[in-house]
Amino acid sequence: MFKRTRCNIIIGICIFVAVIVTILIVKFHHKIRFDDDYLLTPKFDLSTKFNANNANNANCKNQFGINFKSFLQQVICPAKDFYIDLHDAIEYMESKESHNTETDAKLKETETLADFFNFGPMENLTVLDKFNLEIKQTELYAENSSLVGELLHEMKTRKIIRVEEKSGGTQLKFKIIYDNGMYALAKPMRFSREMEIALPNQMQYAEFERHTAEIAAYHLDRLLGFRRTMPVIGRILNVTSEIYEIAHNNLSDTFFESDGPEKNQCFYGTCSQYCDKFHAFCANKDLLEAAFIGFLPTYFDVKIKEYENPWKKSYDRKRKAIWQHDPQYCEKVKRRNEFKSGPRLLYLIDLIIFDFLTGNKDRHSYEMFGPFHDPNFLINFDNGRAFGHPYYDEELNLIPLAQCCIIRSSTLKTLLRFHNGPKPLSQLMRESLASDPIAANAPVLIEPHLEALDRRVDIILRTYRECIENNLVDDVIFSGDNFEYKSESTTSDVSDW
Structure with a gap:
């Protein structure tokens, strides 16, 4: 009997240690993992799924009546991932004020x-x-x-x-x-x-x-x-x-x-x-x-200029687009005259993020408002094919984000606010859409579409976590709207910032 009890105690200790080790792995390795052909299919390890499934447990310390942080509390009640590393990266970039403030000021004070x-x-x-x-x-x-x-x-x-x-x-x-x-x-x-x-x-x-x-x-x-x-x-x-x-x-x-x-x-x-x-x-x-x-203006010979999307999808079932199998494709895009300097590429990344959130799979071109001198902003035009499949995330839309690894700090800040609160994007959209007249007949978006927005925000944030882990923060986050192409990219260590 004594031997059996001692054996059961040893087994219990081993199980407890295994659980602790597993949770430590989950805690410190929650990030996007890509396979060898990472540009085609982003993969998420179990730890990210673990954090996502436990997102509602952020306030569990109150449920247990625990008012102090302890290792045992984190084991029992894993905390929500607030992407503190991305917050730190933004603060680092803003403290440096390395962007061209004069250019940004001019952009913000442009004429009508x-x-x-x-x-x-x-x-x-x-x-x-x-x-x-x-x-x-x-x-x-x-x-x-x-x-x-x-x-x-x-x-x-x-x-x-x-x-x-x-x-x-x-x-x-x-x-x-x-x-x-x-x-x-x-x-x-x-x-x-x-x-x-x-x-x-x-x-x-x-x-x-x-x-x-x-x-x-x-x-x-x-x-x-x-x-x-x-x-x-x-x-x-x-x-x-x-x-x-x-x-x-x-x-x-x-x-x-x-x-x-x-x-x-x-x-x-x-x-x-x-x-x-x-x-x-x-x-x-x-x-x-x-x-x-x-209706956009038609007087003064105002024209909307249309440009081919560099990440346009292939119309051929048997042939993939070049960007789907070329890891250096974004470097080639960055060297193009229209993208190598100014805000256009950053605005295009904003549009790609927008399309991933909405599930729009058909952005074959993008439009810019014509009359002003360059640089101009991109018009977010023709979104009728969005919000069609709430249970499917268009992974191909992530490829430009993973290839280019650039984003405006204001966009990243907004995504973090959507994720961390006080209100998630789903709730903000639910409240905003309730004001539309047809919401009296039925909600403009059904709940699965709203839930998909929160899921996709998290996926984008994980993509940019991978970016700052493998690149200099200066090359990823832009405090202003001005992008300048650098011919050589350098790998960053998190300790740098």
Whole structure:
């Protein structure tokens, strides 16, 4: 009996020691691990999953009534990963103030479109005109702009006198003309919030657009502090009086009555894809939701310049894009004239982060606002294919982040705030989207999409943790918006900062 008891004690001690060792490994090695072909498929070790699963245990010390930090407490109740190393890296860079403050000051104090064209008094202008004339070189609108709320209200309530099908693109969208001459772009509702459209083996470019994606993208862009997406708001339309009776012939000719007892009004338009009776938009008792998007300026010969995305995905199922198998691809991008100096590459990284958060897999090009002299900001445009698959994270969107390992400190700070609180991104989006008119019918985003945002924020932070562990912090985090290409990269030791 004594021997058996002693044996059980030894076994218990061994198990306890094994548990302690395992937790120590988890605690000090929570980071992204990449395989040999790391550019293709980021892998996360068990420790990161462990921390993510225990994220809700951050306040467990209160549950146990423990008011002091102890090793035993950490064993019983593992703490949330607050990415203190990334915080330290940001503080290190900001304390150095190594960025070009003069350049950044000029970027922040740029003239408006009205200043650029020497436009006079803004009397007798629509709210949209006033909004567009306040566009700056670095953002579409100021953080405290009162015109944003006014524009959203106008798009939601003003009388519509004509509806035309907007040319270009593969899917149906409207040009809305109001009674005061103001324009808006409208994307009607095709599916319910819960429907996931694409099949597992379907090309990303074959997805349908979602009106809710445009609304949610605008709110996310604003929360990120980018302000590079035109204001978007939902509106519930009467299909008969607000579309059919005032529609251009090309559109009105595609209206028909649905089968079944409801006899709903349906239409399909004349776009290049999915514009047929099999892919029609149908009202529900003559009502249909749509996303209304502010129109960018068309006067003064203002043009939106379109550029090919260096990380454009391949349209060929059998052939991968060059960047998917070239670890040095970003170095080549950095040497290109348009990227080697100035904010453009940092803004493009912002856009790639945005697309990863929203799940947008089809960013084949990016747009820049044309009239100002370089450098200009990137417009976050055409987000209809976002927010389609809440349980799938587009890992290919991580490749540019892992290859380039650069980010603006303000963007990284915002992501850390989303992760650490006081409120997670999911809660901020839930509260923001609740203000949209169509939220009265149903939440703009279903809960799995909101939960996916928090998960993706954590994945991005882990990616940048790997970056600062393998590079000089100076080469990763940029306190301002100005990037300067360095021909030689150096490896950093964490002790340096």
